[in-house]
Amino acid sequence: MLTFHIHINGLVQGVGFRPFVYRQASIYEITGWVNNTNNGVHIECTGAAEKVNLFYNSLISNPPHNAVISHHQIQPIDTRFFDAFTILQSTHDDKPDMLLTPDIAICHTCREELNDAKNKRFFYPFTTCLNCGPRYSITTRLPYDRVNTTMSDLQMCPSCLAEYRDLKNHRFYSQTNSCITCTIPMCFYSTAQHCISKDPQEILAIIITELQLGSIIAVKGTGGYLLMCDATNPVSINTLRTRKHRPAKPFALLYTDIKLAAADVVLQACEMNSLKDKVAPIVLCKLKSVSANGICSAAIAPGLDKIGVMLPNSALLLLIAETFGKPLIATSANISGSPIIYKDKDALENLFDIADYVLTYEREIVAPQDDSVIQFAGNTQQIILRRSRGLAPNYFPNPFTFMNEQVLAMGAELKSAFALLEQKNIYISQYLGDQGTLESQTCFKETLQYFTHLVKASPKNILLDKHPGDAVSQYGTTLAAEKNITVTAIQHHEAHFGAVLAENNLLQSKEPVLGFIWDGTGYGDDAQIWGGEVFIFEKAGMKRVAHLNYFPQLLGDKMSREPRLSALSLLKHFPDKQIILKEYFSATAWLYYLELLQQPVIVSTSSMGRFLDGIAAILGIQIYNSYEGEAAMKLEVMAAKCKNKPADYYAIPLENDCLNWEVFIAALLHDYLQKTALSVIAWKVFFSLAKMIEKVSDHYKIKQIAFSGGVFQNALLVDLIQQQLKDKCTLYFHRQLSPNDECIGFGQIACFSLQHKKQEEKHSVKEKISFKNYQ
Numbered sequence: 001m002l003t004f005h006i007h008i009n010g011l012v013q014g015v016g017f018r019p020f021v022y023r024q025a026s027i028y029e030i031t032g033w034v035n036n037t038n039n040g041v042h043i044e045c046t047g048a049a050e051k052v053n054l055f056y057n058s059l060i061s062n063p064p065h066n067a068v069i070s071h072h073q074i075q076p077i078d079t080r081f082f083d084a085f086t087i088l089q090s091t092h093d094d095k096p097d098m099l100l101t102p103d104i105a106i107c108h109t110c111r112e113e114l115n116d117a118k119n120k121r122f123f124y125p126f127t128t129c130l131n132c133g134p135r136y137s138i139t140t141r142l143p144y145d146r147v148n149t150t151m152s153d154l155q156m157c158p159s160c161l162a163e164y165r166d167l168k169n170h171r172f173y174s175q176t177n178s179c180i181t182c183t184i185p186m187c188f189y190s191t192a193q194h195c196i197s198k199d200p201q202e203i204l205a206i207i208i209t210e211l212q213l214g215s216i217i218a219v220k221g222t223g224g225y226l227l228m229c230d231a232t233n234p235v236s237i238n239t240l241r242t243r244k245h246r247p248a249k250p251f252a253l254l255y256t257d258i259k260l261a262a263a264d265v266v267l268q269a270c271e272m273n274s275l276k277d278k279v280a281p282i283v284l285c286k287l288k289s290v291s292a293n294g295i296c297s298a299a300i301a302p303g304l305d306k307i308g309v310m311l312p313n314s315a316l317l318l319l320i321a322e323t324f325g326k327p328l329i330a331t332s333a334n335i336s337g338s339p340i341i342y343k344d345k346d347a348l349e350n351l352f353d354i355a356d357y358v359l360t361y362e363r364e365i366v367a368p369q370d371d372s373v374i375q376f377a378g379n380t381q382q383i384i385l386r387r388s389r390g391l392a393p394n395y396f397p398n399p400f401t402f403m404n405e406q407v408l409a410m411g412a413e414l415k416s417a418f419a420l421l422e423q424k425n426i427y428i429s430q431y432l433g434d435q436g437t438l439e440s441q442t443c444f445k446e447t448l449q450y451f452t453h454l455v456k457a458s459p460k461n462i463l464l465d466k467h468p469g470d471a472v473s474q475y476g477t478t479l480a481a482e483k484n485i486t487v488t489a490i491q492h493h494e495a496h497f498g499a500v501l502a503e504n505n506l507l508q509s510k511e512p513v514l515g516f517i518w519d520g521t522g523y524g525d526d527a528q529i530w531g532g533e534v535f536i537f538e539k540a541g542m543k544r545v546a547h548l549n550y551f552p553q554l555l556g557d558k559m560s561r562e563p564r565l566s567a568l569s570l571l572k573h574f575p576d577k578q579i580i581l582k583e584y585f586s587a588t589a590w591l592y593y594l595e596l597l598q599q600p601v602i603v604s605t606s607s608m609g610r611f612l613d614g615i616a617a618i619l620g621i622q623i624y625n626s627y628e629g630e631a632a633m634k635l636e637v638m639a640a641k642c643k644n645k646p647a648d649y650y651a652i653p654l655e656n657d658c659l660n661w662e663v664f665i666a667a668l669l670h671d672y673l674q675k676t677a678l679s680v681i682a683w684k685v686f687f688s689l690a691k692m693i694e695k696v697s698d699h700y701k702i703k704q705i706a707f708s709g710g711v712f713q714n715a716l717l718v719d720l721i722q723q724q725l726k727d728k729c730t731l732y733f734h735r736q737l738s739p740n741d742e743c744i745g746f747g748q749i750a751c752f753s754l755q756h757k758k759q760e761e762k763h764s765v766k767e768k769i770s771f772k773n774y775q
């Protein structure tokens with residue numbers, strides 16, 4: 001008999017790891033113990049050497065489905081004898097050094113139990129097990145144990161406790177265990193003061209009736225409140241739009257299952273897999289020409305050819321969806337522009353302006369999260385549009401191993417998400433919304449505080465965007481001053497490039513990498529607004545080598561809301577063509593803007609986002625953006641209608657490090673005035689961008705190409721780039737992160753690590769030189 005100590009680290013908490021270890025120990029006749037600690041799972045095991053070996057291999061090679069092992073180690077220790085194998089109480093004396101588990105969507109077994117009349121969890125709205133349920137959203141402290149979650153006050157009934165203690169049960173050691181006897185109390189409100197029912201069955205019945213009658217119901221979800229209504233009822237949907245002040249931004253739909261969804265949308269294999277995945281994200285899927293369920297797609301996603309589809313991620317949502325039997329609108333409950341509402345008090349105070357009823361329950365949410373959103377380009381390329389519930393917190397094994405300082409990166413202003421480098425790992429927060437409102441700023445601060453407390457981090461550096469006016473950057477500056485630590489500003493597009501390089505392990509690349517960083521807005525080193533940038537990464541340094549030629553930024557941020565202004569700016573040097581736009585302005589506005597165009601340019605932009613906006617307005621497709629990216633999305637919809645795809649394209653020649661788009665616009669105007677079909681022109685726009693990338697790659701003779709920035713959320717563009725270039729170049733896209741500004745925090749750390757490394761090298765060169773002098 002020999003005794004060994006095993007240490008396993010990674011995503012090993014809240015995924016049933018200890019019960020799994022216990023079971024394996026009984027298979028291999030091992031005695032000893034397993035323990036959850038702040039630095040992962042520790043095991044002491046005694047057994048025959050070959051059996052211990054088999055035991056260890058089984059732990060490492062075949063861990064529970066939701067576990068991710070990042071480090072593991074086995075060491076012989078002095079032989080000790082145990083009577084049995086036991087799970088010890090968790091200890092949390094040390095500083096946490098492990099990964100937080102994201103929330104996991106309801107599993108297949110729990111789904112079946114929910115519908116089994118003989119099961120004690122038949123129709124029980126909080127059914128979870130060892131393999132599924134909330135994790136991150138309810139964890140108040142590490143390690144993950146019932147006492148460290150917001151379910152700590154709820155006692156398990158004897159029957160649940162028996163399951164919890166039964167090795168053979170799939171709720172053995174399940175921390176979120178509860179049932180109808182020891183239920184999480186629910187409350188269904190008709191006004192902020194009036195709870196009309198606390199009975200789950202009765203509440204479900206009222207919800208279904210009210211949905212059928214056209215009511216809007218706010219339901220507490222895993223990461224925050226959702227607003228739900230009948231997706232086949234145009235009156236309800238329009239009421240929701242009016243009350244939410246959301247004229248056109250698409251809503252996501254909740255379907256019971258794949259079969260029901262397939263009646264309305266075309267589903268590829270990758271999309272089906274993603275819908276059924278433990279993340280259960282919203283997946284953008286192509287609408288069928290006829291909806292068999294009778295959904296009002298024109299009201300749900302006006303002018304778009306895709307809708308967001310989601311399957312229930314919790315038992316509660318599943319019960320509502322199944323009992324209702326038809327698709328439901330399920331959209332984050334927030335007040336326009338503010339983050340998702342996740343506290344019961346806020347829900348009762350604010351949501352009655354939008355919803356007719358509010359359903360709450362006593363399982364507090366501590367980490368607010370929207371539903372994650374993804375789509376696919378081509379057949380397989382996943383694009384993350386919003387990284388939140390189920391995907392966050394992201395973590396990466398630290399790729400910057402040479403840097404052992406704790407670093408907090410504040411991220412960007414519009415799609416905010418912070419990143420934290422902490423020893424072996426990098427954590428990236430969930431999407432925290434646009435920082436334009438006080439509510440968003442509070443949510444950001446609270447989440448940051450919650451998170452740093454959870455992992456007990458005390459960063460020594462703070463990184464922020466160079467934009468002087470950003471709220472997150474100002475907050476970062478204040479934090480740094482309070483803690484007396486250093487602040488480093490990182491340029492926005494360099495951060496994007498750094499993010500995609502680091503995500504693809506390219507920071508040590510010996511070969512140069514060409515980077516196309518295209519988005520809407522980022523503060524440039526020359527105080528202009530960048531966004532159509534070309535970078536080269538070489539010898540661990542990056543350089544901006546080219547950009548979309550500048551055009552006037554008219555009236556600051558107003559330009560991003562009004563594509564017609566981008567169009568006017570693009571037509572500055574086409575005075576005889578400006579008339580095309582006249583109909584989109586009032587007579588006085590027209591004169592005003594024409595005059596503005598003649599004045600000296602104060603701020604210019606190279607933004608690809610604004611360039612595409614401008615094209616959408618020139619073509620008359622979208623004049624105003626009622627939500628971010630609307631014009632570019634409508635342009636994509638138009639392009640998708642193109643049946644006979646032409647082989648020619650609009651050239652954008654590279655001249656003096658500038659991409660001369662005027663040649664492109666001149667050719668496009670020619671097509672437009674020749675009455676070429678809009679779908680053909682729109683398709684040529686995206687095809688031309690893919691061709692431009694090819695030409696630039698040829699020009700610099702660089703065959704490794706990386707892409708980042710919100711423009712690469714466009715599935716058609718990504719698809720065309722793949723088609724054009726995948727055989728002659730190696731292409732790198734974001735994989736676990738979004739190409740939009742949610743990746744900025746991670747990228748800021750990547751850029752900082754490069755600076756850090758350069759300094760270290762300089763330092764070591766100096767040391768070598770001084771050493772020589774002494775010899």
Ligand SMILES: [Zn+2]
Nearest residue numbers: 107110129132
């Ligand atoms: Zn389950």
Ligand SMILES: [Zn+2]
Nearest residue numbers: 157160179182
């Ligand atoms: Zn119970």
